[in-house]
Amino acid sequence: MDLLRFITAGSVDDGKSTLIGRLLYDSKSIMIDQLAALEKQSKNKELGEIDLALLTDGLRAEREQGITIDVAYKYFSTPKRKFIIADAPGHIQYTRNMVTGASTADLAIILIDARNGVVEQTRRHSIITSLLQIPHVVVAVNKMDLVNYSQDVFNNIVIDYAEVARSLELKDVTYIPISAVHGDNIVEKSSKLAWYEGPSLLRFLEEVEIQKDINLTDARFPVQYVIRPQTPELHDYRGYAGKIISGIYRKGDVVTVQPSGLQSTIKAIELGGKEVEEAFAPQSVIIHLEDDIDISRGDIIVKTDNQPKLSQELEVFLCWMDNKPLVPGNKYWLQLNSRVVRSVVKNIEYKLDVNTLQKEYGVTSAGLNDVIRATIKTASPVPYDTYKSLRENGGAILIDETSHVTVGACMIQ
Amino acid sequence: MSKYRLDYLDHLESEAIHIMREVAGQFERPALLFSGGKDSITLVHLALKAFRPGKFPFPLVHIDTGHNFPEALEFRDRLVEKIGERLIVRKVEDTIKAKQLTEPKGKFASRNALQTYTLLDTIEEFKFDACIGGARRDEEKARAKERIFSVRDEFGQWDPKLQRPELWNTYNGKIHKGENVRAFPISNWTELDVWNYIRREKIELPSIYFAHEREVIEHEGQLVAVSEFIRLDDTDRVVVKKVRYRTVGDMTCTAAVESSATTIDDIINEITATKTSERGETRIDDKVSEAAMEDRKKNGYF
Numbered sequence: 001m002d003l004l005r006f007i008t009a010g011s012v013d014d015g016k017s018t019l020i021g022r023l024l025y026d027s028k029s030i031m032i033d034q035l036a037a038l039e040k041q042s043k044n045k046e047l048g049e050i051d052l053a054l055l056t057d058g059l060r061a062e063r064e065q066g067i068t069i070d071v072a073y074k075y076f077s078t079p080k081r082k083f084i085i086a087d088a089p090g091h092i093q094y095t096r097n098m099v100t101g102a103s104t105a106d107l108a109i110i111l112i113d114a115r116n117g118v119v120e121q122t123r124r125h126s127i128i129t130s131l132l133q134i135p136h137v138v139v140a141v142n143k144m145d146l147v148n149y150s151q152d153v154f155n156n157i158v159i160d161y162a163e164v165a166r167s168l169e170l171k172d173v174t175y176i177p178i179s180a181v182h183g184d185n186i187v188e189k190s191s192k193l194a195w196y197e198g199p200s201l202l203r204f205l206e207e208v209e210i211q212k213d214i215n216l217t218d219a220r221f222p223v224q225y226v227i228r229p230q231t232p233e234l235h236d237y238r239g240y241a242g243k244i245i246s247g248i249y250r251k252g253d254v255v256t257v258q259p260s261g262l263q264s265t266i267k268a269i270e271l272g273g274k275e276v277e278e279a280f281a282p283q284s285v286i287i288h289l290e291d292d293i294d295i296s297r298g299d300i301i302v303k304t305d306n307q308p309k310l311s312q313e314l315e316v317f318l319c320w321m322d323n324k325p326l327v328p329g330n331k332y333w334l335q336l337n338s339r340v341v342r343s344v345v346k347n348i349e350y351k352l353d354v355n356t357l358q359k360e361y362g363v364t365s366a367g368l369n370d371v372i373r374a375t376i377k378t379a380s381p382v383p384y385d386t387y388k389s390l391r392e393n394g395g396a397i398l399i400d401e402t403s404h405v406t407v408g409a410c411m412i413q
Numbered sequence: 414m415s416k417y418r419l420d421y422l423d424h425l426e427s428e429a430i431h432i433m434r435e436v437a438g439q440f441e442r443p444a445l446l447f448s449g450g451k452d453s454i455t456l457v458h459l460a461l462k463a464f465r466p467g468k469f470p471f472p473l474v475h476i477d478t479g480h481n482f483p484e485a486l487e488f489r490d491r492l493v494e495k496i497g498e499r500l501i502v503r504k505v506e507d508t509i510k511a512k513q514l515t516e517p518k519g520k521f522a523s524r525n526a527l528q529t530y531t532l533l534d535t536i537e538e539f540k541f542d543a544c545i546g547g548a549r550r551d552e553e554k555a556r557a558k559e560r561i562f563s564v565r566d567e568f569g570q571w572d573p574k575l576q577r578p579e580l581w582n583t584y585n586g587k588i589h590k591g592e593n594v595r596a597f598p599i600s601n602w603t604e605l606d607v608w609n610y611i612r613r614e615k616i617e618l619p620s621i622y623f624a625h626e627r628e629v630i631e632h633e634g635q636l637v638a639v640s641e642f643i644r645l646d647d648t649d650r651v652v653v654k655k656v657r658y659r660t661v662g663d664m665t666c667t668a669a670v671e672s673s674a675t676t677i678d679d680i681i682n683e684i685t686a687t688k689t690s691e692r693g694e695t696r697i698d699d700k701v702s703e704a705a706m707e708d709r710k711k712n713g714y715f
Contacts, residue, residue: 284430404587
């Protein structure tokens, strides 16, 4: 059994919460007491139906306003897979939430209301999906019941969306007609959509191949913590603790530590207290080197024959996430995995309209939910990969030096 | 390539170890909050994997309400001795005396809310800048939006609207003096994941998790153990039932479930078949209001 993380993009009107409620309900992840609480709250229910959308509205503040203000995480499993849903709201003012939820997702479900087809919001969600490089996309055409389960309606949406997917270079796109309210094509295939030959949504989520998404070629090991017991028995023990974010490491591998450039050889790898010959992403291990060289948190151990780029100037797509606007020249901490360096946003090249992909040049600042193309200069060299080539080592956050808040998400280009 | 495929429990384990090491790497004075329940026992197991053969870079901290199950306390002491790590115990009883707090009254007078005072005092006493806890997002709606690194102000307060966005596997642990972070390594685990992990790793648990005979009263459909901490009324009928605990909190606010499960396998079978959530079935304190947890978290509760 493995693990799939996905994000659902869409607004309440698209039936997103109902879809999630349906997945939880039909996979029997909702318990009686939770259902009872739901029934109590379902005031507007028609014909005694419970409002599945209420399942995903967590906080009282949200229930009162009938909105979702933040990313909520939901869990369910089937005998084949464990699923983690990042439920991000779809309103324009909440781009930052979708970016946050998308950053760890293996797959995005983009909901389209069959009556409306591809709309501005669909484009926005798709652009963010593309910016964040989510490997798989499911276009769930919802509310098929309201268009008489029409194959023509579905086909036209597929044709429209294929154009969006092509322009954004989305690679793996699957289209599924559904009705979340009635459960059509959610868990079981629906007889009302007999013309559709593909799998139900849940079947697809269970079977989509995600193992290939883990990069086992470019070995990267950011050091989080150095273990040095310094006891009489373990006087010389010095282990580098961290998570292999990509690739495979073996005993005897010739490695380089960046940014120092020092070389050594892997003497031993420990996994859960046992020595192993090799370890791979995303395992958390302890690595020992042959040579006693200076390594600390923030360094990255890579194989000498496959190295990341090293630079003090980064070209990034930056999603701004703070109420206080970004002003070029301001200093921030940049954190890439365990490495934190001081940095300055030097220059904004353009602002990207996340609804149309249009570039706006000559902008001098960025506000909440803006996506910009910018250059960041760092106080010391940062070993990185481009976000496109290796998501795990190409995404960095910006932290405000005075408020300590996470203010930006950088996809290094 | 199938030899490089990991089971979902391996993914969850690695993520949890990574989070613990981030706490160790980013903070000067972290602590691990240990309640004696299965989730915090799982945290200790994960910490052993994250830091051995070194010592834990943090002490275990137990906020003792005085209403514990004796079996849980006995287990705590045995575990601490076995792993040779430091345990700090601070008692709610002492806070009540020192601060002249008012004890809740009633049939199941719970100190659950009062333990927040002791926790905040303890954080201040030891200047802890990060506290690792075993909360999970699947436990409750208000927890579903919790960050893995959750920043609390000087009063321990959680503001759901001001949570930092958390991207990739990058955790921002920068804080101001006086603030602290609550870190939740098993955020993404469900109750069943924890049990499956306990089974796989053969983690030892206090005996009350397994079926045993106990004197209980039935109260609004829940079975509450007879103890000196609850008030028995004339209408209560004390019966002996075979029960186990699905969560282990205080004797005043944790209900037992009828069960004959004596092994982890039995328990997993029962949980798989159950129709009621963990908190709904066993926590007397969450039913007070729809937003009970949200309110308590805002006030500094875990």
